[in-house]
Every structure is written in structure tokens, then in C-alpha cells.
Amino acid sequence: MSGNEIEISGLGKVFGQGASAFRALSDINLTIGTGEFFTLLGPSGCGKTTLLRTIAGFEAPSSGSLRINGEEVAAKGPNARPVNTVFQNYALFPHMSVAQNIGFGLKMLGKPKSEIDATVAEMLRLVRMEAMKDRKPSEISGGQQQRVALARALAPRPRVLLLDEPLSALDLKLRKEMQSELKRLQSETGITFVFVTHDQEEALTMSDRIAVMSAGRILQLGTPHEIYHAPADRFVADFIGDTNFLTVPVAASDGQAATVTLPGGTQAAARLPEGMIPVTGQEVTAVVRPEQATLMPAGQGEMQATVGTSTFFGTDTHIHLTLSDGQGFILRRQNATDMASPEPGQTVGIGLGAGTLRILKD
Amino acid sequence: MAKSYDVRRLPGFGVIAVATFVLLYLPILVLVVFSFNAGPSQSEWDGFSLQWYYAAFANEQVQDVSIRSLWLAAVAASVATALAVPAALATTRVSRFPGQTMIYALINQPLMVPEIVTGIALLIVVAWVKVSTGYTGMGYLVAAHTAFCIPFAYLPIRARLETLDPTLETAASDLYASPLQAFRYITLPLLVPGIAAGFMLGFVISLDTVVITEFVKSAGQDTLPTYMLGQLRRVITPEMNAIATLFLALSLLFVTAFFLITRKRG
Numbered sequence: 001m002s003g004n005e006i007e008i009s010g011l012g013k014v015f016g017q018g019a020s021a022f023r024a025l026s027d028i029n030l031t032i033g034t035g036e037f038f039t040l041l042g043p044s045g046c047g048k049t050t051l052l053r054t055i056a057g058f059e060a061p062s063s064g065s066l067r068i069n070g071e072e073v074a075a076k077g078p079n080a081r082p083v084n085t086v087f088q089n090y091a092l093f094p095h096m097s098v099a100q101n102i103g104f105g106l107k108m109l110g111k112p113k114s115e116i117d118a119t120v121a122e123m124l125r126l127v128r129m130e131a132m133k134d135r136k137p138s139e140i141s142g143g144q145q146q147r148v149a150l151a152r153a154l155a156p157r158p159r160v161l162l163l164d165e166p167l168s169a170l171d172l173k174l175r176k177e178m179q180s181e182l183k184r185l186q187s188e189t190g191i192t193f194v195f196v197t198h199d200q201e202e203a204l205t206m207s208d209r210i211a212v213m214s215a216g217r218i219l220q221l222g223t224p225h226e227i228y229h230a231p232a233d234r235f236v237a238d239f240i241g242d243t244n245f246l247t248v249p250v251a252a253s254d255g256q257a258a259t260v261t262l263p264g265g266t267q268a269a270a271r272l273p274e275g276m277i278p279v280t281g282q283e284v285t286a287v288v289r290p291e292q293a294t295l296m297p298a299g300q301g302e303m304q305a306t307v308g309t310s311t312f313f314g315t316d317t318h319i320h321l322t323l324s325d326g327q328g329f330i331l332r333r334q335n336a337t338d339m340a341s342p343e344p345g346q347t348v349g350i351g352l353g354a355g356t357l358r359i360l361k362d
Numbered sequence: 363m364a365k366s367y368d369v370r371r372l373p374g375f376g377v378i379a380v381a382t383f384v385l386l387y388l389p390i391l392v393l394v395v396f397s398f399n400a401g402p403s404q405s406e407w408d409g410f411s412l413q414w415y416y417a418a419f420a421n422e423q424v425q426d427v428s429i430r431s432l433w434l435a436a437v438a439a440s441v442a443t444a445l446a447v448p449a450a451l452a453t454t455r456v457s458r459f460p461g462q463t464m465i466y467a468l469i470n471q472p473l474m475v476p477e478i479v480t481g482i483a484l485l486i487v488v489a490w491v492k493v494s495t496g497y498t499g500m501g502y503l504v505a506a507h508t509a510f511c512i513p514f515a516y517l518p519i520r521a522r523l524e525t526l527d528p529t530l531e532t533a534a535s536d537l538y539a540s541p542l543q544a545f546r547y548i549t550l551p552l553l554v555p556g557i558a559a560g561f562m563l564g565f566v567i568s569l570d571t572v573v574i575t576e577f578v579k580s581a582g583q584d585t586l587p588t589y590m591l592g593q594l595r596r597v598i599t600p601e602m603n604a605i606a607t608l609f610l611a612l613s614l615l616f617v618t619a620f621f622l623i624t625r626k627r628g
Contacts, residue, residue, distance in 0.1 A: 058532055078535045091533040095551050104547075105537035156538065 004070075005160055005192040006032040006055065011064030013050055013216075024050040026216045028064070032160075032194060032209075037186055039195045041203040042213035043239070048196045051213070052162050055194060057081045069159050079108070083160040084153035088168060090145045092137035098148050099124070099133040105156035123151040126185065143174045147181075154189060161186075163195045167202065179206055200240045204228060212236050228289075232273070234360050237287050244288045244329050245360075250278045258359060260286055263325035266302045270357040278359070285360045290332035294351040295319065295342065301349030305329060310341040317341055321350070390610070397603035404598060414604040423589065424605060431569055431586040434500070438507035439515065439564035445508075446515035446560055447553070454523045455531075470517075472510035480510070481577035488578055498580045506578045507568045514567045515560035518624060522556025555623050562620040566613050 013025040025047045032038045040048040053059045055066065057078030066074045073081050084105065092101050102123050106116045124130045127147040132140055137148065146166060153161055163182075167175045183206060186193050197203055203210050204224040212220045212227060212235075220232040231237035234245070248260040251267050255277045260270050270286050278284055298304065305321035314335070319342060321329045331350065333339075342348055369375065397415070401408030418424050449469055453462065472480065488502050526549070534544035572587045579588065586609060593602060 056536060058536075078532070079538045079540060083536075085533070085536045087529055087533060089527070089529060091527065091529040093530060093533070093548060104534070104539075108534075108538040108540075108543055152537070 003034045004031050005034045005036070005068065006030070006194070007065075007067040007070075008055075009065050011051075011054065011066060012062050013047075013054060013059060014062045024216050025054070025061075028218060030211060030218065030221070032192060034159075034192055035190050037183070037193045037195065037206060037208045039197060039203045039207035039210045040213060041197055041200060041210050041239075043198055046213040047216040048198075048213050049164055050216075052085075052164055052194060052196045055160070056083055056085050056162050082158050083162055084156060084158040085162040085164065086149050086153045086166045088164045088166065090137075090149040090166075092145055092148055092152070094137055097134050097136060098129060098140070101137065101148055102151045102155050104152065109156060119155050123155045126154070126188070127151045127181075143170060143178065146170065146178060150182075150185065154185070154191065157189075158191060160192045160194060163193060165196055165198070167197075168199075175202075182206065204240070212239065214239075230358070231287070232361065234285060234362075237360060242290050242330060242332075244290060244293070246286045246288070246323075246327060246329075247283055248286050250280055250282045250284055252280060253278050258284075260284065260357070260359070262303050263323040263327060264303050268302050268352060268357055269354070270359045271355065272359050273361045276359070276361055285362070287358050287360055288329075288352060288356050290318065290330045291316070291334075292353065292356040293329070293331045294353070295331055295333055296349035296351045298347040298349055301351035303329075303350040303352070305348055305350055307342045307344050307346045307348055309344065312341070321348070323350075393603050394607050394610070396600050397607045399600050399603075402599055404600065404603075414600040415608075417601045418604045418608070421601070424586075427584045427586045427589040430583070434503055434507055434585060435565045435568035437504055438511050438568045439561050441504070441508045442511035442564045443515040443519075443557060443561045446512055446519050447557060449512070449516055450519040450523050450556075451549075454520055455528065470513040473513050477510075477571075477573040481573045484574060485577040492580075500583065502578050502580070503575060503583060503585075506574050507571065510571070510574065511564035511568055514563040518559040518563060518620075519553065519556040521624075522553055522559075526552055559620050559623045562616045562623070566616045566620075569609075569613065569616075 008028050008030040011025060011028040011030075012023070015022045015024055028051060040051055042048045050059060054061050055068075057073070057076060057080070061074050064074070065072060068081060068083065093104065096104070099120050103116045103120045106119055111119075120133075121130075124133050127150055129144060129147050129151065132144060132148075137145055140148070146169075149166070166182075167178050170178060179202065182193070182195075195203075195206065204227075207224055209221065209223055210227050211218045212232075214235050220227055220236045222230075227236065227240055231240060231243075237243045237245075246263070248262060251259040251261045253259070253272070256272065258270050258272050258278060259267050262268055272278070294301070303323055305323050308320035308322060310320070311318045312335075316332050316334045319331045319333060321331060323329050329350065395407075396404050398410050398412065399408055400411035400413065453465055453469075467474070484502075484506055488506075491502075492498055530548050530552070531544050534548045535541070539547065570587065571585075572591060575585050575588050576591070579585070584592065586605070590602060590605060590609075
């Protein structure tokens with residue numbers, strides 16, 4: 001990974017005019033490194049697809065600048081940008097064979113036939129579709145169409161490959177397969193991937209970095225680890241994984257860390273987000289991931305709770321608890337053999353290890 | 363479980379259905395049967411013969427008007443189709459604009475205005491142009507037929523375009539195709555069934571038209587239908603039945619081709 005492939009600054013996109021205008025993207029600032037697997041993650045309508053389409057050139061930005069490999073492309077059409085797209089519905093050309101689909105980009109670039117044939121053969125091998133090269137898109141399965149769409153977009157050797165929720169139409173097993181397939185293709189080709197998804201698990205497992213988006217803005221930009229363990233705000237914490245939100249008063253704060261009073265009266269240290277200095281007595285939102293809390297015998301741990309229902313998930317069990325002040329709390333305990341779920345109504349302790357409690361910016 | 367509602371079980375359904383089919387096909391059946399009559403009668407069967415077909419084929423006037431009809435239909439349907447393609451693109455491949463429904467209505471005018479009204483209007487305008495230019499050629503018929511063929515060519519092309527995923531054109535442009543290349547390599551090949559269907563429909567409609575041709579044609583510009591109408595005013599021989607039967611066969615051929623093309627690939 002060296003250098004910046006994509007530099008976006010102050011990018012905005014407004015659809016419509018006047019009273020019916022809709023601001024789809026606001027002040028997007030983003031740098032994507034060469035060879036990076038970068039994911040735009042967010043719920044539907046957050047602007048992630050609009051941002052991808054703007055990078056592809058299908059939408060012209062209303063403001064700001066967009067550079068690809070150092071060159072300003074905001075005013076250029078999609079056919080003048082060194083990027084290719086894998087579409088959500090694949091958009092394979094139905095009247096062309098698999099091989100013709102893959103070779104289309106090179107043909108439009110005016111490459112000689114010998115070069116096209118060689119690249120098509122290479123791409124067919126890369127996505128393991130050699131046997132299907134003369135079939136029409138309607139004669140192959142959804143997963144195979146997905147591979148052809150990938151090969152077609154990779155064949156012209158773009159600097160950036162854009163992927164618009166390419167796995168959402170596949171069933172779970174095939175999706176898992178294609179996830180590792182995508183990672184393999186990316187490491188084999190070294191091409192920068194910009195991947196759009198609303199699936200947080202997909203984003204966490206595949207990406208080098210993630211931009212979490214909501215309402216046309218980037219809320220947080222970071223590695224999967226940072227996004228998961230240090231969510232910038234309530235939206236990110238809620239969207240990525242499961243989280244317990246606790247409303248607690250601050251007992252003391254020095255600008256680096258704070259001490260909060262947990263339900264039941266125990267005081268515990270909590271990490272503060274950058275730039276937040278709460279005053280003593282202020283109510284803040286503290287978060288704990290369900291798997292970071294441990295179940296303890298009654299009387300032990302930082303908090304006491306009453307057991308509600310338990311749900312068995314195979315690898316782990318989700319235990320729904322009610323804290324002494326009435327707030328709900330979910331605890332995820334990894335399963336081992338002969339481990340009994342706690343009885344409903346039983347009183348238990350909750351242990352919070354050092355560093356698990358984190359205060360969110362409001 | 364309740365039985366699903368079945369219109370075929372309603373009392374009188376069978377009678378109405380049979381009556382409708384009799385009304386639709388009996389007259390045509392009579393016409394076809396008597397085209398093979400050995401005698402000159404339209405009501406008395408004198409045995410099987412192909413003589414009226416021989417007579418029709420030998421009739422130079424029939425040859426003359428048939429060729430004119432086919433030529434006119436081919437030219438009018440071709441021009442109408444060529445005009446309908448950009449019209450269909452301009453009304454489907456753009457974001458909705460104010461007045462779009464109005465444009466549809468304007469393009470489809472010949473489907474709504476009574477033919478006799480168009481005929482009279484054309485008669486007046488054509489008369490002016492004839493007087494001021496002195497031109498009396500086939501141009502008037504070509505123009506008139508082209509105009510009313512446009513909606514018939516336009517509708518199947520537009521229907522085809524509406525089923526085409528616009529993402530395909532986006533994908534083509536993403537793969538470095540210019541707008542013209544995207545049209546040439548993606549849109550046009552996928553549009554061929556619609557274009558062929560539009561042409562067929564326009565061709566049959568032009569072939570069929572009596573009213574507008576009757577008002578627009580100059581002397582010696584009879585088409586097959588106007589010639590048949592003229593002959594019927596004098597004497598009805600089974601030769602007319604033979605011509606009508608052949609005409610019917612030709613129309614059926616085109617309409618069948620139209621259905622086969624539009625059914626293919628949904």
C-alpha cells in the first residue's frame with residue numbers, strides 16, 4: 001500500500017432543486033490508499049451508493065473535488081475514468097456470451113483482438129469460469145453471474161474496482177464463499193477495492209478500513225478494530241455489533257478518563273472520547289459490548305442484575321438481564337459443554353474488565 | 363377451501379362465447395369457402411376450383427395495386443420505425459419531465475382521432491399543396507401512411523425499452539463505451555425484437571388502410587384495399603374473395619410474426 005488512489009474533499013451531492021432538493025452527500029472528505037480494501041458501510045439511504053456512483057462518474061458531484069490517481073475527474077464521464085463497477089444486479093449484457101461480456105471493456109478501449117482474447121482467458125481462469133465462456137448470462141447461476149461481473153470489471157485493469165452491494169443477492173453460503181473469493185482477487189490483482197454494503201459483519205471481516213455513513217455524512221473512518229472497539233458516537237456503536245447503552249452519572253473526570261457511578265453504586269473507570277470533558281454529576285452514555293462483560297456469582301463484579309430470558313446461539317448464549325435500577329443489559333457468554341444457563345429470576349453479578357466501559361460523545 | 367371464482371361456470375357463458383366466435387369467423391369462413399367456388403355465385407356452391415385465383419393472378423390491375431400496396435407499406439413502415447426509435451428513446455431513457463404524458467398522447471394521435479376526420483383534413487391540406495406545387499406523386503400517400511404508422515411502430519419499441527434494464531447502458535459507459543457505442547453495442551441489439559415488431563405492425567396497418575388512402579390518393583394511385591372497394595361497387599365475383607383471402611393470408615403472416623417476435627425473450 002503506497003500513495004493515495006482516491007482523494008475526495010468537500011464533496012457534496014444535492015438531488016433536485018428548491019423545496020424538493022435532497023442533500024444526499026454532505027462535505028465528504030476521504031482518502032483511499034492504493035491497494036486498499038475500503039468499505040462504505042451504512043443503512044439504506046445513508047448515501048453510500050450515491051458516493052460510489054459519484055466515484056464511478058454516474059452522478060456528477062454538486063460541489064467539492066474528486067481525484068483518482070492524482071487527477072481531478074469530477075467533471076469527467078464514467079467512460080473516461082480508470083474505475084470499473086460491479087453492479088448490485090450484475091448488469092451483464094444478456095445478448096453476449098460470458099467471454100464477450102468480459103472482453104467488452106477492452107474492446108471499447110480499442111485493444112487489439114489478440115490482447116483481448118488473452119486477457120479474457122486470464123480473467124476466466126482468475127474467476128474459475130473457463131468452462132462457461134460460451135454461455136449466455138441467462139444460462140449460468142447467480143453465483144456464476146457474480147463471478148462474470150467481477151471478471152468483466154477487472155479485465156480492463158482499472159485502478160479502482162467499485163462494488164455496489166455485490167453479494168446481497170446471494171444466499172448465505174455462497175456469500176461467505178464470495179467474500180473470501182473477493183479477498184483473494186484483491187490480493188492477486190493489487191487493485192484498490194471500494195466496497196459498498198449495509199452488512200456490518202461483511203464490512204468487519206473484509207475491509208482494511210471502513211467509513212460508516214449516515215444521512216449523507218461519514219460518521220467514522222477507521223479500521224474494523226477501531227470502528228468496533230472505539231465507536232465515535234451512538235449511531236456507530238448501535239449500527240456495528242450489539243451494544244449495551246447505560247445512562248450513568250459522572251463521579252469524577254480529568255479529561256483523559258472519567259469515573260462513573262454504575263447502577264448499584266459501584267464506581268468504575270470509563271474511557272472518554274477525544275475532546276470530551278464532562279463535569280461531575282453529568283449524565284453520560286456509557287457502552288459495553290455484550291461479549292466483554294462476564295457473568296459472576298451474586299455479590300461479585302461491578303453490577304448486580306436479575307436474570308431474564310436466555311437465548312442459545314450455538315457458539316454462545318445471549319443472557320438478558322435487568323440491572324438493579326431497571327436498565328436492560330445483554331451479556332454474551334461463550335458456550336462450553338455442560339454449561340447450564342442461569343435460571344430466570346436468579347440474581348447474578350456482572351464483571352466489567354478494565355477498559356471495557358467507554359463513554360460516547362453525545 | 364372455497365373454490366376459486368370461475369367465470370366459465372356462469373350461466374350463458376358458453377352460448378355467448380360461441381356466438382362471439384361465430385360472429386368473428388363465420389363471415390370470413392364464407393368468404394374463404396366461396397373463393398374456391400367453381401361457379402360465379404356467392405351463395406350457391408358449384409364445386410371446388412382455383413379458377414378465381416388464376417383470374418386474380420392474371421389480372422394486371424390486381425398486380426399493379428398489390429405492388430403499390432406492398433411498396434407503400436414497406437416504405438411507410440420503414441420510415442415510421444426509423445422515427446419511432448428515437449421517439450421511444452427520448453420518452454423512456456430520460457428522467458420524467460413535465461408534459462411527458464402529453465407527449466405520449468401527441469405521438470399516439472392517430473390512435474385517438476377518428477380516421478375519417480384525419481382523412482378529410484388530409485384531403486384539404488393535400489389539395490392545397492397539390493395546387494401550389496403541382497406535385498401529384500406518391501409522396502402524399504407515403505407521408506400520410508408514415509404518420510399514422512408511427513404510433514404502431516412506437517408502442518412495441520417503447521414497451522421493449524421499458525423492460526430493458528437501464529443499468530446495462532450504465533455498465534457499458536462504465537466499461538469505456540461512448541454514448542454512441544453504448545447504443546450501438548447494447549441498446550440497439552437488445553431493441554431489435556421491438557423494432558421488428560414495430561415494423562411488422564406498421565406494415566400491416568398501412569396495408570389495411572382504406573379511409574386515409576381513399577382521401578389522399580391521386581388518380582391511378584389505388585392500393586389493394588381501395589381497388590377492392592372500387593370493384594365491389596360494380597360487381598361481386600369470387601375473384602374478390604380470392605384476392606381477399608390472399609390478402610388475409612398475408613396479414614395473418616405478419617401478425618403471427620409480430621406475436622412470435624414479441625413473445626420471444628418476454
